Amino acid sequence: MIQKLFEAHLNVRHLERSMAFYGDLLGLKLGYLESVRRVAFYWVGGHNLSMLGLWEKPSGEITSSHIAFEVSPAEMERAIQFLRDHDVKFYNFLKDGTERPMVHSWMPAVSIYFSDPDGHELEFIAPLPDQPRPELGVISWEEWKAIK
Secondary structure, X not given: OOOOOOEEEEEEOOHHHHHHXXXXXXXXXEEEEEOOOOEEEEEEOOOOXXXXXXXXXXXXXXXXXXXXXXXXXXXXXXXXXXXXXXXXXXXXXXXXXXXXXXXXXXXXXXXXXXXXXXXXXXEEEEEOOOOOOHHHOEEEHHHHHHHO
């Protein structure tokens, strides 16, 4: 019955600031802006594939959320360099103080994390074509490449 997640929504403090982050910086395409209700809808991955809604709310209504954006394994290094080039601080799943992408071996997928201006935890994640190896836990991408 369920085939994919079509949309997700985040409450944000300042709509224009968030629009600059998601639209201008991350490159999501604006689908619709409703100024009166203070909401912007962005297409993720192309028109009608999936959508992100940004709703301006008072600070007291902002709670941290998590959203993962899929990239290809070939694009992961480029995504990391993009974050560096735009001074967006990023970290890995283990929060071990390094910038090493980590593989969630039960999937498997490699990922890196960063935050938006409201503190929502965002992730670039790249599903890997390899067989799952859940017994390995979470390991660095370098380690994953060395053992596969």
